[in-house]
Amino acid sequence: MTVGSVLVTGGTGYIGSFTALALLEADYKVVIVDNLYNSSKECLNRIELISGKRPEHYTLDITDEPALDKVFDDHPDIDSVIHFAALKAVGESAEIPLEYYRVNVYGTICLLRSMTRHNVTNIVFSSSATVYGDATRFENMIPIPEHCPIGPTNPYGRTKATNELIITDHVEAQRNNAKKEGKSGDQWNAALLRYFNPAGSHPSGIMGEDPQGVPYNLLPLLAQVAVGKREKLLVFGDDYSSKDGTAIRDYIHILDLAAGHLVALNYLRDQHPGVRAWNLGTGKGSTVFEMIKSFSHAVGRDLPYEVVGRRAGDVLDLTANPKRANEELKWKAKLTLEDACEDLWRWTKNNPQGYRQQPPAEFLEKLKAGKK
Numbered sequence: 001m002t003v004g005s006v007l008v009t010g011g012t013g014y015i016g017s018f019t020a021l022a023l024l025e026a027d028y029k030v031v032i033v034d035n036l037y038n039s040s041k042e043c044l045n046r047i048e049l050i051s052g053k054r055p056e057h058y059t060l061d062i063t064d065e066p067a068l069d070k071v072f073d074d075h076p077d078i079d080s081v082i083h084f085a086a087l088k089a090v091g092e093s094a095e096i097p098l099e100y101y102r103v104n105v106y107g108t109i110c111l112l113r114s115m116t117r118h119n120v121t122n123i124v125f126s127s128s129a130t131v132y133g134d135a136t137r138f139e140n141m142i143p144i145p146e147h148c149p150i151g152p153t154n155p156y157g158r159t160k161a162t163n164e165l166i167i168t169d170h171v172e173a174q175r176n177n178a179k180k181e182g183k184s185g186d187q188w189n190a191a192l193l194r195y196f197n198p199a200g201s202h203p204s205g206i207m208g209e210d211p212q213g214v215p216y217n218l219l220p221l222l223a224q225v226a227v228g229k230r231e232k233l234l235v236f237g238d239d240y241s242s243k244d245g246t247a248i249r250d251y252i253h254i255l256d257l258a259a260g261h262l263v264a265l266n267y268l269r270d271q272h273p274g275v276r277a278w279n280l281g282t283g284k285g286s287t288v289f290e291m292i293k294s295f296s297h298a299v300g301r302d303l304p305y306e307v308v309g310r311r312a313g314d315v316l317d318l319t320a321n322p323k324r325a326n327e328e329l330k331w332k333a334k335l336t337l338e339d340a341c342e343d344l345w346r347w348t349k350n351n352p353q354g355y356r357q358q359p360p361a362e363f364l365e366k367l368k369a370g371k372k
């Protein structure tokens with residue numbers, strides 16, 4: 001028995017694949033669309049090894065509306081979408097902003113149009129803490145609450161903020177239009193999930209982040225230093241006004257983040273809140289130096305780094321106030337930074353080629369034994 005059917009865009013990517021796993025484990029049927037620009041189909045096998053269930057996958061581009069229409073035609077049972085598909089490299093977004101607006105913003109418009117034609121009325125959107133920009137420009141906005149004014153500092157963040165507005169306008173319009181026709185319109189809902197910094201891997205050691213090119217985030221870069229793929233970590237700026245001069249971020253374990261999507265989806269389907277933004281973070285900030293220390297501890301030796309200048313568009317502190325998600329969604333990050341570091345290290349050490357190699361046999365044995 002399934003509890004519902006969900007389309008997951010970008011579902012072979014890092015956060016999407018872990019969310020697909022969480023949905024399957026909660027008895028949702030999952031259909032993934034992804035053009036494999038930054039991911040591979042191998043994660044489908046890993047999801048199946050862990051959950052015993054396999055999501056369906058279509059290789060398609062989110063800007064291809066007829067292809068999206070066909071997926072919804074094939075699956076009339078889908079009533080909700082979790083929308084991850086996007087380009088996400090902050091630095092690159094300043095070099096090729098039009099491509100970021102095309103994929104992230106136009107892609108979202110295509111998705112919303114196709115959803116509307118097929119009466120698919122719930123959307124959970126991957127937004128980002130980046131939409132807040134530098135929250136230290138206001139008093140008392142660290143840790144950052146959802147009512148902190150939006151002010152992204154780079155094109156990537158602006159595509160996310162723009163999508164939040166587009167989704168809000170569309171859902172509100174659909175609700176109003178339905179009311180004009182004497183209908184409720186309550187089936188139209190959106191969750192704007194503002195993630196802080198996702199980190200970590202599956203504790204089984206067979207599923208993790210496996211980007212196609214250079215990773216963009218601190219922990220995967222550190223992991224590459226640890227396995228010798230990279231000589232040292234570059235630390236962008238040690239002249240911020242934090243306790244050790246490096247920038248502060250809120251690292252959230254990928255399993256907690258995936259669970260956040262599940263509860264947000266259930267909330268939309270059960271409570272019909274309209275449009276609502278929620279921060280998904282732990283509420284605890286860590287500096288870059290603290291992260292290097294934590295990950296070095298998991299690895300068992302000090303990892304080399306070099307301090308270089310600040311990166312354009314970076315801000316001092318992105319730490320979440322997660323109270324709204326804690327109270328409304330009854331969701332709380334349970335895993336620690338140490339868990340994220342250990343899980344990431346287990347994944348990286350034992351799978352240096354990521355999904356381009358077989359998973360370690362002893363991990364598969366353990367999985368099998370655990371299922372008996």
Ligand SMILES: NC(=O)c1ccc[n+]([C@@H]2O[C@H](COP(=O)([O-])OP(=O)(O)OC[C@H]3O[C@@H](n4cnc5c(N)ncnc54)[C@H](O)[C@@H]3O)[C@@H](O)[C@H]2O)c1
Nearest residue numbers: 010013014015035036037038039061062084085086126128
């Ligand atoms: N990882 C982070 O630090 C972070 C933080 C905040 C928000 N987000 C957002 O979360 C979402 C998922 O991020 P992720 O870290 O899993 O990234 P990811 O790159 O692993 O996943 C994105 C997926 O979208 C797919 N994709 C890209 N362009 C596409 C297109 N035109 N058509 C179809 N599929 C396409 C990629 O192949 C990839 O599988 C993104 O929207 C990202 O902006 C990520």
